[in-house]
Amino acid sequence: MVLDCTRNAGICLMLLAVAALSGCAATHKGSSYDKAQTQPVPSPEQAEVLAREGRRAYEQGEVESAIQSWQSAVELNPADVVTVNNLALALKDANRFSEAVTLLEKGVNASPETAELHYNLAVISELYLLQLDKALAHYQRYQQLSVTEDKAVAGWIVDLERRLQ
Template sequence: MVSDYCFFSLRLLKALRAFCRFAALSLSLTLATLMVGCATQPVEPKVKTTVGDPQQALVLAQKGSAAYEQGDISGAIEAWQRAVELNHNDAAVLNNLALLLKQKHRFKDAAELLAKGIKQSPNVADLHYNLAIISEIYLLDLDRALTHYKRYQALSANEDKKVTGWIADLERRLD
């Protein structure tokens, strides 16, 4: 019993560390993209939506990034929420906002935002990964977590062995 708890705690700690590294990398990549410009074509969303004001959304996304860099989490959340309202096709801003909402223990809001992002950009692996982690660890929705871990693996260029292990663990627990 104690070893199962220690294993789960160790796994949780590893997942949280990986999640934090991913969040930092995601934010860095977003900032680099905003400063240099995106060299690749964006993933076309299946569902077309109208974009309120893409220029204003970009300004707000940059404002959110600057607030985050200065340690102003509330300011970053506010700016990114407004950016998402104006342009809900920007998967990077949606993802960053969801990670900050998770950091503020707003797990349900983060999961809903990631699900919205997946509807707009279903082929963005990071959205599936983050939704799977929040669903498993914080919302205890193991079926949803399993679905999105599998989708993450399908979209990833290389197999992530730790995610493969999490999938096997979830399948065992759900049987």
Template sequence: MDRYPVLLASRLLVLLLMAGLAGCASNAPAPEETAPVYRPEQSKQWAQEGRQALEAGHREVALTAWQKSLAANPANATVRNNLALLLKEQKRFDEAARLLQAGLAVTPEVPDLHYNLAVISELYLLDLDTALEHYRQYQALADDDSQNVAGWIADLERRLQ
């Protein structure tokens, strides 16, 4: 019988500690709420390391370097595009598409991001609506008037009817 108060007290102490820790955790800003730290010079260095690693055939090293570069400068559309293409090569299609979509939220005027999102959406994710939307965006933004893209748009429009 004298163990019951000790058990009760220890359970109460654990609950209070957990509540206190939960309260501390809830006061901390969520990772996505914290402002990104832009480090353009470091981003350029990691981008270069990624390019060199890819040229040397070290895809995982390139992937890591480009992820760091993008974290340091989310508006670097070239690094984002290269990283998405590397993810596509690794058959990580959903991740590549999310990466491109996030890039378009930051730099919506970059035609290559629209083009690669359209290709990944159409050929690998079978998301024809998204593909059509981004082929159209690409066509509106691209300097060249590619007949291929116009043909792909017409084909998708037929398939979606």
């Protein structure tokens, strides 16, 4: 229903006041409404829609829009390792390295057998944050999980072990 506020100003003001008061009452800290609003409801279907929007935005060069869509998708479905990985790489591209590492760590905790998460966590940790111990541990885990031997990673491991001695 649309109200014509030019003809019904009194009613409009009353409705605005009621809406404002109900908003204040409903968001009282500790209320069940407040808790429900702060916890996203898991929704793999909606997460997939947001993940596709993120992919489309990224392919069109709209990195910030992609990041926003992927962040919403990950909130709704943190188990989607592809979206977690895509978001982390977009954050890296936006020079948001700490955020990318934090996200990848959550991804690794949720899906410890996903080699790509370990690989990207290692690369960002080593090259952008200079966290060599963390990088070494995740390169090693990547190598354990990888189905094929990656000679470049084997060389990086040897190099990191030397640098950390």
